[in-house]
Amino acid sequence: MLLFGLLLGLALNAVAREWSPFPGANSAAVTEHMLARDAMIKLEESQRQDQDFKRRMSPTAVRADTIVRKIRQYEIQHFWRQSSSEANDTQERFAGLMFPLARPYIKKTRLWTIVQRMPKGALLHAHLTAMLPYGVLLEAVFHTPGMVVSASQSLDTEEARHNASISFSHINTTMAGSFAITSTDYVPGTPVFVKAVASSFPGGKDGFFQYAMSKLVISPEQATQHELGVDQIWRRFQTLFGTAGTLLSYEPIVRTFYRQLFTRLVDDGVNWVEIRAGGIRGKLIHSGEQDADPDLDVWWEVMQDEIERFKATEKGKRFWGARVIWSDYRGRDQTLLNRSMKMALERKVKFPQLFSGYDVVSQEDRGRSLADMAPELLWFQNEAAALNVSVPFFFHAGETLGDGNSTDSNLFDALLLGTRRIGHGFSLYKHPRLIQYAIENRIMVEVCPISNEVLRLATDILHHPLPALVAHGVPTSISNDDPAMLGQDAAGLSFDFYQVIQAFDNIGLAGLGALARNSLRWSHFEDQSDYDWKNDIDLAEEGTGIKAMRLQEWDREWEEFCQWVPTWFKKDLEEHELQQPAREVFERYSGLPPHQVVRHVKYLTDVSRSQVADGVPESNVYGSDLDMRFIDLGYEVFRDRDSLKCKFIQADILDLDSNLEQLGAELGIVSAQSLFHLFPWHQHAQLAKRIITLFKPRGDALLVGRTVGNKIAKKVGGIPGMECYMHTAESWRQLWTEVGEATGTCWDVGVTELPSDPRMSQLVGHDAHMLWFVIRRVA
Known part of the structure; x- marks a missing residue:
């Protein structure tokens, strides 16, 4: 009974006691803690191996770092943070995903564009x-005369292909193994010409390359x-x-x-x-x-x-x-x-x-x-x-x-x-x-x-x-x-x-x-x-x-890179559809006030006007389109029908008798924007050869532009009524090698892979990206 009374008294005292309030954010106790916290963080930062570099950065570099941090955080929240239910997939997407799973997404980010550009x-x-x-080496091997492949056993079954080892070499005769490498009569170790192997392999050249890659690369499945x-x-x-x-x-x-x-x-x-x-x-x-x-x-x-x-x-x-x-x-x-x-x-x-x-x-x-x-x-x-x-x-x-x-x-x-x-x-x-x-x-x-x-x-x-x-x-x-x-x-x-x-x-x-x-x-x-x-x-x-x-x-x-970052950066992430160069053209060239630009046009590129705005003489600039309505739309959007001295020609580039003939062979620079991927594979060489005929026969010749590419070169039927073809960087280079051989010319091909507009994914798939190219005639 005495014990019960003692406990009851303690409980009543506890209930009666008033708790003190939390200290305010600006109170002495909290301020002291925050000062100590800042001091400890600064002490740790002073020990970092990158601290001296950061301390010595120019204001330009500091600004670039700030912009990139904002881009990174934006993409973590709006691109990477996607649950499997949102993605309609079994894979959760998040920042820090295993690299083999993340790789297809990385190239779609703005952060990737910045990192690629960085020295x-x-x-x-x-x-x-x-x-x-x-893939580069296999293409070289495929196109090099005398290259052969041999296997440790016949590649006649899936199991045999899995267990076999293969090797490449060169022979200087026209004779190689008489049996296909996939034949049951194939003698292990017998060299067979690579092109012959590719033609007889299940799936043809693509099938053989895919098989060869399995002997050269750790797959995403194995890596994870x-x-x-x-x-x-x-x-x-x-x-x-x-x-x-x-x-x-x-x-x-x-x-x-x-x-x-x-x-x-x-x-x-x-x-x-x-x-x-x-x-x-x-x-x-x-x-x-x-x-x-x-x-x-x-x-x-x-x-x-x-x-x-x-x-x-x-x-x-x-x-x-x-x-x-x-x-x-x-x-x-x-x-x-x-x-x-x-x-x-x-x-x-x-x-x-x-x-x-x-x-x-x-x-x-x-x-x-x-x-x-x-x-x-x-x-x-x-x-x-x-x-x-x-x-x-x-x-x-x-x-x-x-x-x-x-x-x-x-x-x-x-x-x-x-x-x-x-x-x-x-x-x-x-x-x-x-x-x-x-x-x-x-x-x-x-x-x-x-x-x-x-x-x-x-x-x-x-x-x-x-x-x-x-x-x-x-x-x-x-x-x-x-x-x-x-x-x-x-x-x-x-x-x-x-x-x-x-x-x-x-x-x-x-x-x-x-x-x-x-x-x-x-x-x-x-x-x-x-x-x-x-x-x-x-x-x-x-x-x-x-x-x-x-x-x-x-x-x-x-x-120089840090100076580029803010000029490239889209100041308003919500208005990313209108790129900064296009905005400048509308403001400087068309005379639109900055606050009216986005309402005037949602997304439009016009290389001709951009060049004029950058100072290229108007009389030196020509433009062409298959449909006159697009030429008229350009005049309407840019408000320059009566003032622009560029010449626009309605023509079919694949028609040798079209109005493009009036240009003669006098061009030094050609810009081909979003052109090649609109055509099937068999017409790409025709396009390239046609463009070559527009250049001056001697001297410098430069082709610049972009085309939608893909992780794997393939045809795409995503655009209604059209069969399109998307290149890899390697197949794009190979196209110009073949075109050069056919025309007696030689071309230096530079290619940069950049993310494409996300809206394109609905038409051509998530592996699509943009191939920007600079192609210079060297002979």
Whole structure:
């Protein structure tokens, strides 16, 4: 009874007690907390590796960063945040989706357009045979006489095709296997001409290419099966290199490979590349030959020659060059490894500028550890010193989920052996002492986000440790590792850059800029002692060597890019249908007040008026359309029927007797906007040849414009009453190669892929995008 009374008294006192109110937002307690919070955030920000770059940004760059952050946030809310029920699909769409699932959507975003345009500096971590999209190489192989394919068994059934391995080569005879590769009588290993294989394969050329790609690329389905673990995806991954290596055995194909690779890197804003290659490299078959040249140096001579040839081209003016990091397979025993190390040192002596450093590659978890290879690696350093050559280490290390195992511990050995950069460094964030050591000794991490995801270290970009490394102050840059094999189908860095800026709030455009600039600060442009290497990193653009010069060039490119961002940006996201250049034409040319422009026209482009508004003499501009009503509509919309001196011609471009004949062959520049995709495939060559007849027979000739493209070249019947054809960038280039051969001309074709108007997806599918092209006659 006493206990009950005591509890009752306590309860009554509790009920009677009045609670104090919450402190106000401006109260002393809350203000003190917020000040402490701000101080702690600033303290953490001061430790970030991108803080110095952000602090030194110009007002132009700050404005660009602000705009890009707004675009990113808008797209997270209005593009990426889509439930499976809203998308009428089983797949939920969200920011941070696994890359293979996100890739089809990425190119539809504005953020992608910005990232593509950004100057990216250097690509420091990429493996040679997996750098260029295989569709490019397969097209080259298909159109190169004498190229053959052989298989380990007949490809007569689906199961056989799944189990078989294939390889490519060249023969200099007109005779090859008499039986189709899909015949039950096919003898394993017999070479069959590639064109013959393509014609007899189920599905024809497209079917064969699709099959060949299955031997070269990890599919989206395989890439997203994370429950199968790291070892399983690596087993699949390593089988691809065999077929890929055979694609690069014939000199004409190898030269095409380099030209296409360097072109695509420059188009993506990459100025410098350091390529992992070497080991005991295969021999090269010269043009028109069948047997490989026994001289192993021929391979490197061709590579060096193509680097210099490309640098001498107009596009190559933006390409600073390439070097090779000799890369040995980490599974080799001491005898084989020592043999390859000797080859690496011999190549360094013979090609001092081409060869940069040394690395060991392949799956860390299954290969020899750096500790196990320490005797050979220390021997290598001593021999390099005895030869008076500089071959520093650029080790793969920490590409693992392990914590304290031998693979994770490779990080200790890599740092102690003096590596100048770390490849991947995925587990570095677990080691506070090693982080401090890397910072103090100017050791940068080559981060490969998409590779780490596809090879199952991170389930998606949101689980990647890059933000931790950046926050701790570890120097980092972005690389793409094996983009052709891992599903990017692109040679450049844009997809990895996009993943990083889209995933992490603390990065932003400024953070991407810091990562790009780091790639140049840690580029191995020239051989240097350890002291000079670190000193050049510290001096950066204030130094006196090649690195300082390249950083100054990149700084100028960065500022130009940041100036472009706000001019490109649509100030009102709700009025995105009317592009800024079109708005300027209506305001400056047609005299419309700014507030009336959107009401006057919803969406219209007119190249003729745009050129006149930009200062091109009116009498030099001609326009043509099949339907006179569209010409009249232009006069009505732009209010210039009585004032415009451009000449418009109603004509059918495919009619050789049309009114276009009055132009003669006098044109220097032709703009073909949204034209080719309106016609079926068989008329594309006709269109191209017809356009060529309009140009002056000699001198410069330039064709610019756009056409709707697709991830896969195909015909589309989405527009009622019309059969249309959409190109890939590769099939578009091939069209102009064939047209050039047919007309005795030669054309340099530049293509940029940009997102198309989302409304087009209803007609031509979600894989559609816009191909903007610049085609110049070179012969």
